[in-house]
């Protein structure tokens with residue numbers, strides 16, 4: 001694969017699509033951004049693209065992938081999925097949707113501790129580009145890497161993708177924990193125990209458990225749970241201030257994927273009998289089944305048990 005190819009199309013002009021476009025531009029690539037408001041046809045735009053990067057929220061992924069399914073792409077064109085969510089109707093990850101609809105192009109997942117505002121400000125950050133195709137991952141690594149943006153390749157796309165997706169539910173819990181001023185001990189316990197349940201779900205999806213200790217797992221969990229730039233954290237925090245879920249969502253600028261992800265995750269965990277206590281309390285809180293105080297009490301009053309880090313599947 002040629003490493004000097006530089007025609008890049010970014011799909012989605014939201015916060016993340018704009019930040020990704022900015023990163024690629026720093027590397028002297030020719031960048032085009034497409035959004036639903038664009039006058040140009042997506043099919044025409046991507047016909048000469050070496051890399052096509054999808055940064056739309058989960059609700060737009062299938063529609064966009066269907067558009068590309070019928071478009072004529074360059075044979076070597078690499079697809080990049082930068083979405084962090086789960087499809088409500090199928091429970092699929094974005095990369096699973098892309099793989100099923102556009103199977104003849106290499107697919108790369110991009111995910112990491114990447115709050116878009118900090119990246120737009122040129123602050124140092126790192127991310128992961130993961131693919132079963134090493135050449136494709138390296139190609140995308142070179143397109144994005146710069147002195148302020150360190151890019152690692154990885155060969156576990158589903159693990160990298162799920163780290164970024166599942167932490168959004170946990171960020172709601174941690175935002176609520178901070179909103180209630182429950183302290184650093186509570187917050188640290190919540191994050192550490194949540195990583196265990198994220199790994200359980202990841203293993204069900206076929207991810208490598210060790211992927212979750214990296215940038216796209218623990219790294220993104222820490223970023224999102226420690227920053228009020230995170231929309232998911234903001235939702236939890238706002239609920240702790242007494243806002244309803246609808247009010248909290250309305251107050252947050254942009255997409256908080258964790259709300260939908262909580263619904264899909266609970267459907268999967270119910271069906272597959274995966275223990276996800278923190279995510280389940282978030283789900284019940286968002287559904288209005290319990291109060292925040294009941295969620296805190298419920299988590300603290302669960303049966304006592306060994307920490308059991310050797311058997312994460314249970």
Ligand SMILES: NC(=O)c1ccc[n+]([C@@H]2O[C@H](COP(=O)([O-])OP(=O)(O)OC[C@H]3O[C@@H](n4cnc5c(N)ncnc54)[C@H](OP(=O)(O)O)[C@@H]3O)[C@@H](O)[C@H]2O)c1
Nearest residue numbers: 012013014015016035036056057060083084115116254255
């Ligand atoms: N912001 C971050 O810091 C960040 C970092 C990493 C990953 N992400 C992930 O990136 C994704 C987008 O986040 P964002 O921050 O850019 O959200 P955002 O600012 O709210 O923008 C949403 C994006 O999704 C597109 N979209 C929404 N519904 C769509 C539909 N039905 N069909 C087609 N496109 C649709 C919008 O398209 P238009 O442009 O056409 O309006 C827009 O580009 C999310 O999965 C998020 O978790 C975000």
Ligand SMILES: O=P(O)(O)OC[C@H](O)CO
Nearest residue numbers: 112113114115230231232
């Ligand atoms: O604003 P959030 O909560 O969607 O988080 C943004 C990114 O996923 C952080 O890596």
